[in-house]
Amino acid sequence: MTEQIVEQSATQLSDDVHAILARARRASRRMAGANRAWKDKGLRAIAEALLANQDRILAANLQDLAAGKANGTSAAMLDRLTLTKQRVQGLADALENLATLPDPVGNVVRGATLPNGLRMRQVNVPLGVVAAIYEARPNVTVDIAGLALKSGNAVVLRGGTAAAHTNEALLTILRDALDAVGLPADAVQSVDKYGREGANVLMRARGEVDVLIPRGGRELIQTVVRNASVPVIETGEGNVHIFIDSSAPEDMCVEILLNSKTQRPSVCNTVETLLVHKDATVLPAVLKALSDAGVRLHVDERVQAVLPAGVTGFPATDEDWATEYMDLDLAVKMVDSLPDAIKHIRTWSTGHTEAILTNDLANAERFIAEIDSAAVIVNASTRFTDGSELGLGAEVGISTQKLHARGPMGLGELTTTKWIVQGEGQIRA
Amino acid sequence: MTEQIVEQSATQLSDDVHAILARARRASRRMAGANRAWKDKGLRAIAEALLANQDRILAANLQDLAAGKANGTSAAMLDRLTLTKQRVQGLADALENLATLPDPVGNVVRGATLPNGLRMRQVNVPLGVVAAIYEARPNVTVDIAGLALKSGNAVVLRGGTAAAHTNEALLTILRDALDAVGLPADAVQSVDKYGREGANVLMRARGEVDVLIPRGGRELIQTVVRNASVPVIETGEGNVHIFIDSSAPEDMCVEILLNSKTQRPSVCNTVETLLVHKDATVLPAVLKALSDAGVRLHVDERVQAVLPAGVTGFPATDEDWATEYMDLDLAVKMVDSLPDAIKHIRTWSTGHTEAILTNDLANAERFIAEIDSAAVIVNASTRFTDGSELGLGAEVGISTQKLHARGPMGLGELTTTKWIVQGEGQIRA
Numbered sequence: 061m062t063e064q065i066v067e068q069s070a071t072q073l074s075d076d077v078h079a080i081l082a083r084a085r086r087a088s089r090r091m092a093g094a095n096r097a098w099k100d101k102g103l104r105a106i107a108e109a110l111l112a113n114q115d116r117i118l119a120a121n122l123q124d125l126a127a128g129k130a131n132g133t134s135a136a137m138l139d140r141l142t143l144t145k146q147r148v149q150g151l152a153d154a155l156e157n158l159a160t161l162p163d164p165v166g167n168v169v170r171g172a173t174l175p176n177g178l179r180m181r182q183v184n185v186p187l188g189v190v191a192a193i194y195e196a197r198p199n200v201t202v203d204i205a206g207l208a209l210k211s212g213n214a215v216v217l218r219g220g221t222a223a224a225h226t227n228e229a230l231l232t233i234l235r236d237a238l239d240a241v242g243l244p245a246d247a248v249q250s251v252d253k254y255g256r257e258g259a260n261v262l263m264r265a266r267g268e269v270d271v272l273i274p275r276g277g278r279e280l281i282q283t284v285v286r287n288a289s290v291p292v293i294e295t296g297e298g299n300v301h302i303f304i305d306s307s308a309p310e311d312m313c314v315e316i317l318l319n320s321k322t323q324r325p326s327v328c329n330t331v332e333t334l335l336v337h338k339d340a341t342v343l344p345a346v347l348k349a350l351s352d353a354g355v356r357l358h359v360d361e362r363v364q365a366v367l368p369a370g371v372t373g374f375p376a377t378d379e380d381w382a383t384e385y386m387d388l389d390l391a392v393k394m395v396d397s398l399p400d401a402i403k404h405i406r407t408w409s410t411g412h413t414e415a416i417l418t419n420d421l422a423n424a425e426r427f428i429a430e431i432d433s434a435a436v437i438v439n440a441s442t443r444f445t446d447g448s449e450l451g452l453g454a455e456v457g458i459s460t461q462k463l464h465a466r467g468p469m470g471l472g473e474l475t476t477t478k479w480i481v482q483g484e485g486q487i488r489a
Numbered sequence: 490m491t492e493q494i495v496e497q498s499a500t501q502l503s504d505d506v507h508a509i510l511a512r513a514r515r516a517s518r519r520m521a522g523a524n525r526a527w528k529d530k531g532l533r534a535i536a537e538a539l540l541a542n543q544d545r546i547l548a549a550n551l552q553d554l555a556a557g558k559a560n561g562t563s564a565a566m567l568d569r570l571t572l573t574k575q576r577v578q579g580l581a582d583a584l585e586n587l588a589t590l591p592d593p594v595g596n597v598v599r600g601a602t603l604p605n606g607l608r609m610r611q612v613n614v615p616l617g618v619v620a621a622i623y624e625a626r627p628n629v630t631v632d633i634a635g636l637a638l639k640s641g642n643a644v645v646l647r648g649g650t651a652a653a654h655t656n657e658a659l660l661t662i663l664r665d666a667l668d669a670v671g672l673p674a675d676a677v678q679s680v681d682k683y684g685r686e687g688a689n690v691l692m693r694a695r696g697e698v699d700v701l702i703p704r705g706g707r708e709l710i711q712t713v714v715r716n717a718s719v720p721v722i723e724t725g726e727g728n729v730h731i732f733i734d735s736s737a738p739e740d741m742c743v744e745i746l747l748n749s750k751t752q753r754p755s756v757c758n759t760v761e762t763l764l765v766h767k768d769a770t771v772l773p774a775v776l777k778a779l780s781d782a783g784v785r786l787h788v789d790e791r792v793q794a795v796l797p798a799g800v801t802g803f804p805a806t807d808e809d810w811a812t813e814y815m816d817l818d819l820a821v822k823m824v825d826s827l828p829d830a831i832k833h834i835r836t837w838s839t840g841h842t843e844a845i846l847t848n849d850l851a852n853a854e855r856f857i858a859e860i861d862s863a864a865v866i867v868n869a870s871t872r873f874t875d876g877s878e879l880g881l882g883a884e885v886g887i888s889t890q891k892l893h894a895r896g897p898m899g900l901g902e903l904t905t906t907k908w909i910v911q912g913e914g915q916i917r918a
Contacts, residue, residue, distance in 0.1 A: 089859070174878070178873065180880070187892075289715070312914040318916075430522070432907075433907070437909075440915040441917050443917040444915070450603070450910075451609070462699050462905035463700060463905070477895050478862070478864070479896045480865050480867075481866045481869055482867040482869070483868045484869075485740075485744060487752075488748055
């Protein structure tokens with residue numbers, strides 16, 4: 061009897077999620093037909109509504125924060141969960157910025173008049189229904205919704221339970237704002253109330269979800285990749301390397317390492333392993349500067365042997381080569397040659413970003429050619445692997461996969477293409 | 490005891506397939522570093538070797554054909570399995586053609602000098618290891634290998650058991666030809682001898698296979714999509730529609746329907762359902778012409794009522810709207826309006842190709858905007874959804890998915906991109 065009830069309720073839940081996806085599909089068709097001016101009006105309306113309703117948002121956020129504290133949530137997690145007036149202003153500003161960007165929809169990828177007179181063009185069109193599964197960062201709710209709407213899609217969200225009150229408040233505000241400008245409220249929906257099971261239905265809804273974007277830690281992303289049967293774009297895992305060649309000038313090495321490691325250690329484009337050529341004389345100065353900046357150094361035996369006075373090195377193991385610390389920690393290893401550095405990177409890299417610091421042209425070219433990562437950098441900070449820094453305007457995430465999108469993803473990566481062929485009776489010979 | 494042996498052998502098989510993939514990865518790095526001239530030399534060497542060894546190929550093919558006949562294989566399947574001197578010449582010609590095409594590798598997608606002086610460019614690079622699972626069509630062995638090599642990849646093949654002898658002969662010839670010009674023989678490998686289990690290991694080798702392309706019937710493709718955890722590109726399922734609007738001229742309708750249905754009924758861009766506006770006076774002439782050409786018409790009641798004399802109509806059911814006949818069969822349905830036609834297409838289409846025949850500009854524009862398929866055609870045959878016809882030079886397949894590639898896929902779709910950033914010490918502020 062009990063089992064039967066559970067089964068019925070699982071069926072009901074699945075039906076409910078599929079009904080949400082059907083509404084998203086219908087809304088996606090209206091969004092696809094909305095021109096840029098209309099979509100930008102929607103984005104600006106949401107920005108205004110966020111500011112006008114910030115008391116309500118912050119009150120909901122306080123509920124989530126209180127629950128989080130009661131559950132013993134870590135300080136770092138609580139910080140990610142927290143919204144403030146300043147952070148709400150930041151979300152509104154980001155939407156205003158999105159409204160200033162060109163529309164990726166309608167862009168002509170290629171076009172030609174064929175020998176038989178047919179006019180062919182391949183045009184960017186919205187993907188349709190974008191789903192996102194993310195952890196307790198309520199800013200992602202607004203962020204992903206804005207990007208999806210600007211690119212003419214509908215979005216179905218699954219935020220974490222920890223941010224449930226905040227996300228619910230945000231969702232209501234977003235939907236009301238869309239409705240007020242004549243855009244479909246169902247272009248932004250959530251499956252949050254169906255919990256983990258709702259997320260599972262979302263991951264398996266082939267043909268109903270056009271792309272699923274997981275946002276969060278490694279564990280969340282890997283769970284989604286393993287369980288999803290809908291198309292997924294993996295983002296953000298960055299075990300980033302810098303190789304200092306023997307010819308690299310000291311000042312540049314010190315500045316780039318400090319910037320790549322300490323400017324914002326918790327993000328995916330921060331450096332995690334430093335490889336140093338055995339003949340590089342700059343190593344002691346670099347290690348001293350990093351140590352002075354509070355970086356904990358995890359070093360192999362050869363580096364241990366040349367540590368400058370007053371600098372501590374913790375013995376590195378294979379686990380260090382594999383770890384994305386996302387903190388003020390850096391693994392350091394000495395190598396005999398560029399090929400040895402490339403071999404180490406091939407073994408341990410997640411394919412996000414790798415950099416070489418060198419004054420040797422042939423080595424720079426070889427590094428660019430042989431390193432198979434989304435971004436390869438010569439003589440600059442690894443922190444430049446970023447959509448805004450590289451001129452994409454807005455960033456959906458940084459893809460570490462090879463299909464569809466690789467590296468920083470802009471609005472264009474939330475579109476697909478349609479081939480349009482026009483004639484006056486042409487047939488194939 | 491027996492179980493233990495089986496388990497050891499399964500482990501051994503898995504180890505063997507992973508070893509093949511490791512060799513493919515190493516070969517892919519050498520292929521990625523080969524310039525166009527070298528790769529084209531390899532393609533031409535393969536073409537020559539195929540012609541020089543055609544007796545050996547045809548002898549192996551006869552073995553497969555004899556086994557097929559003994560197993561009671563259908564005539565259509567035997568035809569696909571058959572190689573002749575002419576077909577081998579066709580394979581060699583296709584490779585010679587590939588050698589004349591531009592190299593997709595190294596193409597600069599975008600580039601800029603950023604305000605801080607960084608030079609950024611996003612460049613096409615090979616995907617790496619391409620896998621293909623296909624049915625007993627030995628031509629695919631050469632076809633996919635050629636496309637993968639031209640785009641700088643290594644390929645791991647799994648052909649059907651029915652073509653085992655032919656594929657083995659082809660593989661040896663391909664590998665020897667690569668070796669003779671100094672390209673890695675391991676750029677073309679097969680897991681055929683590991684049977685179905687080998688295919689399963691291939692489908693689950695995340696991180697070792699960069700893209701898996703299934704080629705064959707619906708069942709093969711769906712099996713791969715359901716079971717693969719590596720990235721897959723779905724190709725070729727085409728439940729293609731043509732809508733005849735009330736304003737479409739008769740001559741054009743007759744010619745386009747005949748061409749779309751009868752020119753090559755067994756391929757994915759042939760029309761499968763005809764939707765006709767209730768006021769289209771051209772319907773009888775179109776049906777008469779199709780019937781005279783030997784097309785079996787599966788019609789709804791309204792079409793049944795207006796069939797011209799001497800034309801037979803079989804009653805259509807929902808199954809007809811869903812079916813990709815790939816034969817001289819056509820489902821025909823009368824609709825009240827363009828929106829009704831769009832609704833029918835949204836319900837039954839596989840998103841491959843849909844066409845409208847009309848002289849009404851607003852209806853043409855609405856059809857283009859609202860039909861969400863890889864190709865949308867106005868006043869031309871559906872047979873034009875084809876890489877060669879649309880000027881791509883060579884065709885990997887026709888993707889019916891939205892991520893990475895949609896519609897005809899050329900060599901470019903066998904590449905990904907790499908972001909290359911070059912500076913002289915820039916750090917992020």
